[in-house]
Amino acid sequence: MKTLSQSASLTVSDLTEMNAANSAGLRDEIRASLLESQLELNLDLSATRFIDSSGLGALIALQKTMRARGGQLRLLRPSPVVLQILELTRLHRVLEIVPA
Amino acid sequence: MREATRLLRTFLQASGVAEAEADALELVCAEAANNAVRYATEAGRERLVVIEALLGAGSVELRVTDHTPGFDLPLEVELPDLDAESGRGLFLIRSIMDEVDYLRGRDENVLIARRALPRLPGRAPTARELELEAELGQMTEELASAYESLSAIFRFSTALGGSERGPAWIEKWMLELCRVTGADWFQFRLADPKDLSLRIVASSAVEPAPPLTAKAGGEDLAEVRAILTRQDVWFDRRQALAEADPLLAFGRRMSGVVHPIFVGADPTGVLTLGREIEADPFSAGQVNVIHTLADFLGIEVCNARVQDENLRARVLHRELEIASSIQASLLPAVIPQQPGLALAATMAAASEMGGDFYDVIEIPGTGTLLVIADVMGKGMSAALFAAIFRSHLRSRLDLARQPEQLLTWVNRTLFADLDRVDMFITAQLALVDLPGRQVRIASAGHCPLLLAQPGGEVLEFGSEGPPLGIEAETAYLGSALPLRPGDTGILFTDGVPEMSDREGDFYGLARFKSWWGERAGGTPPGELGRALMAELDAFRTTRPARDDVAFVIFQHPA
Numbered sequence: 001m002k003t004l005s006q007s008a009s010l011t012v013s014d015l016t017e018m019n020a021a022n023s024a025g026l027r028d029e030i031r032a033s034l035l036e037s038q039l040e041l042n043l044d045l046s047a048t049r050f051i052d053s054s055g056l057g058a059l060i061a062l063q064k065t066m067r068a069r070g071g072q073l074r075l076l077r078p079s080p081v082v083l084q085i086l087e088l089t090r091l092h093r094v095l096e097i098v099p100a
Numbered sequence: 101m102r103e104a105t106r107l108l109r110t111f112l113q114a115s116g117v118a119e120a121e122a123d124a125l126e127l128v129c130a131e132a133a134n135n136a137v138r139y140a141t142e143a144g145r146e147r148l149v150v151i152e153a154l155l156g157a158g159s160v161e162l163r164v165t166d167h168t169p170g171f172d173l174p175l176e177v178e179l180p181d182l183d184a185e186s187g188r189g190l191f192l193i194r195s196i197m198d199e200v201d202y203l204r205g206r207d208e209n210v211l212i213a214r215r216a217l218p219r220l221p222g223r224a225p226t227a228r229e230l231e232l233e234a235e236l237g238q239m240t241e242e243l244a245s246a247y248e249s250l251s252a253i254f255r256f257s258t259a260l261g262g263s264e265r266g267p268a269w270i271e272k273w274m275l276e277l278c279r280v281t282g283a284d285w286f287q288f289r290l291a292d293p294k295d296l297s298l299r300i301v302a303s304s305a306v307e308p309a310p311p312l313t314a315k316a317g318g319e320d321l322a323e324v325r326a327i328l329t330r331q332d333v334w335f336d337r338r339q340a341l342a343e344a345d346p347l348l349a350f351g352r353r354m355s356g357v358v359h360p361i362f363v364g365a366d367p368t369g370v371l372t373l374g375r376e377i378e379a380d381p382f383s384a385g386q387v388n389v390i391h392t393l394a395d396f397l398g399i400e401v402c403n404a405r406v407q408d409e410n411l412r413a414r415v416l417h418r419e420l421e422i423a424s425s426i427q428a429s430l431l432p433a434v435i436p437q438q439p440g441l442a443l444a445a446t447m448a449a450a451s452e453m454g455g456d457f458y459d460v461i462e463i464p465g466t467g468t469l470l471v472i473a474d475v476m477g478k479g480m481s482a483a484l485f486a487a488i489f490r491s492h493l494r495s496r497l498d499l500a501r502q503p504e505q506l507l508t509w510v511n512r513t514l515f516a517d518l519d520r521v522d523m524f525i526t527a528q529l530a531l532v533d534l535p536g537r538q539v540r541i542a543s544a545g546h547c548p549l550l551l552a553q554p555g556g557e558v559l560e561f562g563s564e565g566p567p568l569g570i571e572a573e574t575a576y577l578g579s580a581l582p583l584r585p586g587d588t589g590i591l592f593t594d595g596v597p598e599m600s601d602r603e604g605d606f607y608g609l610a611r612f613k614s615w616w617g618e619r620a621g622g623t624p625p626g627e628l629g630r631a632l633m634a635e636l637d638a639f640r641t642t643r644p645a646r647d648d649v650a651f652v653i654f655q656h657p658a
Binding site: 017019020021050052053054056057058060061063064080081084085088089090091093094 | 101102120123126127130131134137138179182183184185186187188189191192195196
């Protein structure tokens with residue numbers, strides 16, 4: 001996982017796996033990295049080759065975190081696998097997705 | 101676990117499954133395995149979650165075995181609220197796979213998920229491969245029916261794990277068996293291993309037929325023949341039932357099979373399944389299922405019988421333990437000693453607790469009352485009556501100066517209770533009156549008292565009246581023996597003369613009397629008691645004592 005911290009936004013990339021074993025850890029790590037000033041959280045999912053329901057849960061949790069502070073979560077360039085699962089679970093309706 | 105799902109993916113891709121398919125199947129596997137890990141029972145955490153993938157020509161089947169308490173797989177899985185953080189796993193599995201089953205077992209469940217795959221690219225299948233595939237399809241069909249019955253076993257043994265193996269339980273099983281095999285009716289008879297009677301415990305018939313007996317000559321009847329020949333009996337249009345066969349109550353244009361159930365060598369029951377068609381009732385696979393279930397039922401019924409017997413034995417054993425502790429608690433903790441009167445008492449309880457009892461009671465100003473009694477019967481009731489006898493006796497010690505009056509009073513008071521349960525008590529009382537230099541005795545149907553005199557002569561004072569509990573208005577008679585220095589007496593129960601040896605011969609009163617004459621004089625009572633036990637032990641050798649042995653020894657030293 002790589003993070004790029006800017007004044008108003010935090011961008012996280014190189015998320016290859018979001019599974020039952022690491023999702024809760026990723027979620028907490030990202031929350032801890034967030035500065036108070038950052039109202040925009042970008043998750044770059046272009047390298048993600050596996051996500052399961054725990055990973056989806058982490059995305060929802062992060063979205064709630066951002067909403068609570070009046071900010072937003074954006075999913076950048078999700079890989080086809082991720083996009084397919086987001087659509088299957090209809091989460092593309094509530095998560096902001098920035099396609100490639 | 102991710103490693104396992106990655107392995108699965110590698111396997112699928114190496115087998116030519118397209119990447120998108122492999123992705124989806126990997127996800128299904130991960131979801132099922134996640135749940136298996138997350139919800140594992142404490143014991144289940146020690147066990148492996150097993151992931152299997154079966155790749156067929158046009159489909160794939162994933163199986164994930166978990167050790168969780170299990171759950172009810174809903175027919176339709178709803179998506180959770182869009183902002184819920186969990187609850188999408190099952191939905192994903194359902195959405196990706198064409199068919200999902202969840203077989204619940206005892207401590208183990210299996211999620212089975214199938215999905216059609218586009219035929220793998222490559223060469224056309226050979227004739228041999230097609231043949232194999234057809235064979236496989238047939239086997240799968242057979243297996244599916246067996247599998248269904250196995251999952252039924254799982255379900256039923258879980259649901260009915262603790263319940264009784266009674267007729268309702270058997271009936272449920274039979275209905276399940278009918279469903280699985282497509283039978284229209286059933287009948288289950290339990291066999292009594294002793295008299296070989298066959299009694300209906302579950303049947304589709306509205307009015308079950310009377311019992312049959314499986315004895316030679318009854319072979320005309322299909323159920324009897326099945327038990328006697330230990331073989332299935334089939335009936336259909338070609339092999340009709342005999343006119344007298346009770347199975348005809350189910351109709352005439354029927355077919356079916358009668359299957360005898362044996363556990364070990366013992367017949368346990370016979371089950372009949374029938375169909376309302378005349379030909380070819382059951383396939384080989386279905387017969388296999390019938391046999392498997394029948395064996396299972398037989399073993400369960402036998403286990404239930406054994407469990408019943410064990411339970412009864414445990415209850416009895418516990419009762420004997422309680423009775424034995426009551427018996428022990430009734431005996432005096434300390435035998436009172438006084439100048440001029442040495443005393444000793446012993447009781448050795450046999451394994452099957454009897455009702456022997458002794459007591460030694462000092463009555464100031466009157467003397468020492470020695471009591472020996474044998475309550476008829478064994479176990480709890482004997483112990484309880486011994487306790488009742490003891491408390492009655494001790495409640496009227498004012499009568500002890502005339503032991504016959506005490507016996508008369510106890511008999512009159514206890515008669516109704518003893519008579520109601522057909523019990524009786526033999527008892528002997530001896531009041532040792534040192535100042536009066538006499539022993540006053542009274543007996544209710546009890547063994548005689550032996551008194552050894554210094555010269556070696558043994559006097560025997562026999563029974564005067566019936567045991568307590570025989571006649572309400574018995575007036576017991578008393579007698580007095582002179583007590584001289586050097587006299588040694590013994591009150592005992594019939595366990596002493598009736599001690600038997602390996603051949604079953606009794607030790608006998610005569611032998612006891614002469615032993616007493618030789619040994620009693622000059623030996624202190626405690627030592628004498630030990631010598632008597634050793635004498636009896638030597639006589640019976642290896643044979644365990646059948647009855648309690650109790651005795652009270654008194655000695656007026658010279």
